[in-house]
Amino acid sequence: MTPLAAFLIVAALVFAIGLAIALTRRNAILVLIGIELMLNAANLNLIAFWRFGPHPELLTGMMFAIFSISVAAAEAAVGLGLVIAYHRHARTTDLDTMTRMKG
Amino acid sequence: MSLLSQLDQIFVLLQHWVAGFFPTWLQPFVGTVLAVVGIVAAFPGIFAVTTVLERKGLGRIQNRLGPNRVGPFGFFQPVADGIKSLTKEDIVPFTADGLVHFLAPVVLVVAVFLGFAVLPIGRNMVLANMDAGLLFFFAIGASTELSVFMAGWSSRNKYSLLGAMRAVAQMISYEVPLLLSATVIVMMTGSLSTVKIVEAQGGFTGFLPHWYVFTPWGFAGFVLFVIAALAETNRSPFDLPEGESELVAGYFTEYSGFKFALFFLGEYLGMFSIAGFAITLFLGGWGAPFSFLGFVPSWGWFFLKLLGAIALFIWLRGTLPRLRQDQLMNFAWKFMLPMTLLNLVVAGAWRFMGEGILRWLICSAVLLAAYVLLGRVLMRHQKLGPRSYRYAE
Amino acid sequence: MIPTVFGLTLPFLIIAALTIAGAVAAALLRNLVHCALSLTITFAGLALLYLNLEAQFAGFVQMLVYIGAVAILVVFAILLTRGAGMPEYRSYSSNWLLGLILAAATFAVLTWAVTRSLPATAASAAPAVTVQGIGVSLMTTYVMPLEIVAILLTVALIGAVIVAMPESKKEGQQ
Numbered sequence: 074m075t076p077l078a079a080f081l082i083v084a085a086l087v088f089a090i091g092l093a094i095a096l097t098r099r100n101a102i103l104v105l106i107g108i109e110l111m112l113n114a115a116n117l118n119l120i121a122f123w124r125f126g127p128h129p130e131l132l133t134g135m136m137f138a139i140f141s142i143s144v145a146a147a148e149a150a151v152g153l154g155l156v157i158a159y160h161r162h163a164r165t166t167d168l169d170t171m172t173r174m175k176g
Numbered sequence: 177m178s179l180l181s182q183l184d185q186i187f188v189l190l191q192h193w194v195a196g197f198f199p200t201w202l203q204p205f206v207g208t209v210l211a212v213v214g215i216v217a218a219f220p221g222i223f224a225v226t227t228v229l230e231r232k233g234l235g236r237i238q239n240r241l242g243p244n245r246v247g248p249f250g251f252f253q254p255v256a257d258g259i260k261s262l263t264k265e266d267i268v269p270f271t272a273d274g275l276v277h278f279l280a281p282v283v284l285v286v287a288v289f290l291g292f293a294v295l296p297i298g299r300n301m302v303l304a305n306m307d308a309g310l311l312f313f314f315a316i317g318a319s320t321e322l323s324v325f326m327a328g329w330s331s332r333n334k335y336s337l338l339g340a341m342r343a344v345a346q347m348i349s350y351e352v353p354l355l356l357s358a359t360v361i362v363m364m365t366g367s368l369s370t371v372k373i374v375e376a377q378g379g380f381t382g383f384l385p386h387w388y389v390f391t392p393w394g395f396a397g398f399v400l401f402v403i404a405a406l407a408e409t410n411r412s413p414f415d416l417p418e419g420e421s422e423l424v425a426g427y428f429t430e431y432s433g434f435k436f437a438l439f440f441l442g443e444y445l446g447m448f449s450i451a452g453f454a455i456t457l458f459l460g461g462w463g464a465p466f467s468f469l470g471f472v473p474s475w476g477w478f479f480l481k482l483l484g485a486i487a488l489f490i491w492l493r494g495t496l497p498r499l500r501q502d503q504l505m506n507f508a509w510k511f512m513l514p515m516t517l518l519n520l521v522v523a524g525a526w527r528f529m530g531e532g533i534l535r536w537l538i539c540s541a542v543l544l545a546a547y548v549l550l551g552r553v554l555m556r557h558q559k560l561g562p563r564s565y566r567y568a569e
Numbered sequence: 570m571i572p573t574v575f576g577l578t579l580p581f582l583i584i585a586a587l588t589i590a591g592a593v594a595a596a597l598l599r600n601l602v603h604c605a606l607s608l609t610i611t612f613a614g615l616a617l618l619y620l621n622l623e624a625q626f627a628g629f630v631q632m633l634v635y636i637g638a639v640a641i642l643v644v645f646a647i648l649l650t651r652g653a654g655m656p657e658y659r660s661y662s663s664n665w666l667l668g669l670i671l672a673a674a675t676f677a678v679l680t681w682a683v684t685r686s687l688p689a690t691a692a693s694a695a696p697a698v699t700v701q702g703i704g705v706s707l708m709t710t711y712v713m714p715l716e717i718v719a720i721l722l723t724v725a726l727i728g729a730v731i732v733a734m735p736e737s738k739k740e741g742q743q
Binding site for chain 1: 577581585588589592593595596601604605608611612615618619622623624626627630631634635638639642643645646647649650651661662663665667668669671672673675676679680683684697698702703706707710711714715718721722724725726728729730732
């Protein structure tokens, strides 16, 4: 197995686990965790392609990953803020019971 | 090679000499192991000396003698303490989360030791000369927060949890000014490598060194960095997470025996590493303070400065009373953050104003004015009078 | 030399195993705080993988942002929403089987694509990337994205504070 393929398969596995967490867990915070994992897997792909690509000196993949990390941090902050706000309102973070649209 | 420069490089030469006994392919590995052993032996040694010095110093400040029973002047006190903590029973609370409870002190000590890897202790004496060394230090420092949380949460004790939450909130709040005040140095040096930062401060004007602390932005950055470092290491006056009168011992209330000693060690080592970085960034690292004192070994200067920083920390601990939680947060976000941001701007202006007395005047005036104004505004809004309590929902 | 297994270096295998084990634990554990802590292992493993790929800066940024900030944020959110983080009564959604099948299918497709479509490229020499180079390109080629990210982070900061702020007195009295 080439190193690039190995990194890509690790990234695919992390992505799949993240997807599984996001789709199967009931807690809203864990769903956010799953989304973070998927973003991280994408970052690993970007950096692996940067390292094994033809033009690593252009830094494209690494820059993409660094920006993606900062965007993911913002996403986590807003997402968790929303979960906390919803919890204050409805006293639950269970996604299966988040069915009301009325405040 | 002259005797003095040999003395300067004595540890490096020693390392090469010992590594020379091993086959060539093993030599880099052995050299690294030796350097690690040196760090792992030296700093806990300083820790032992510091505990007794701190207790004696605090004793003097508080008008008492401090430890004076074990050995001459009580200097074998750390040995007695070490034997005591090793032989004490290791108590784990019945409801505690066993694995996390066990891992927390380990994670703390490992993370703190990793921080020393990029600290230049002397000329050619740095374990890993990384291109992004400063970033490495802050990244590693961030993971100590998690170990504090692990300790507090896994103990299943409300004092532990409260202490951990306080500690984490405080460390996150003060990490922002800590990073921003260090960014000034990165801006002026143009490098994140700790070795290059020390080298950039190596020159002399007359007999005075080119340390960053002797510039307006450097001085402001140094003061802000030290305040943030005090908060980051949970030292007094920012020791709310372990305020003995309120929370027993904070997040490590439920630890005993050797694990407690590990927390104690981790805390002091964290103080040493952050003091070492303050020295590296602002006080010229291992450089001599006067050009005519260059013959003293570089590591000697580093450790002298470190002892000076420790003495300052002990003095502050003996002098200042503990802050309240709201004062702590207000200070971080309303004073430290604006000051560090302004300091960044001032450093940029300094860079492009060219040589001369003018930039000294302007930069100092701007920083001083901001300091006075911010202080006034904060003092005006400070309600002195009966305390109003707010309870959590 | 670094020992290799199946053409992969041993450090890579250890780090990859750690990363995946952390992710699996985050998916399976019942206690939310345990999930968050094992997630931290995954974040640390990914940072080490970046370092393994010679992306020093990205690895340290990952450590600083994810272990230092996101993990702490997650843990705080768990404690704020669930008291002391007690195990959940039912932790899986009612249609968990469908989700699992979808995730497995995604993994199968991705693995198929990776193993089929890649030419066998050997690793090129490690690119000499300095932090200074990254800084220069952030300020020249990528200055526009940088500014946009700065605005985004400011907006996110303000937004998160407003969303999580206690509701105003008037509403609270109802």
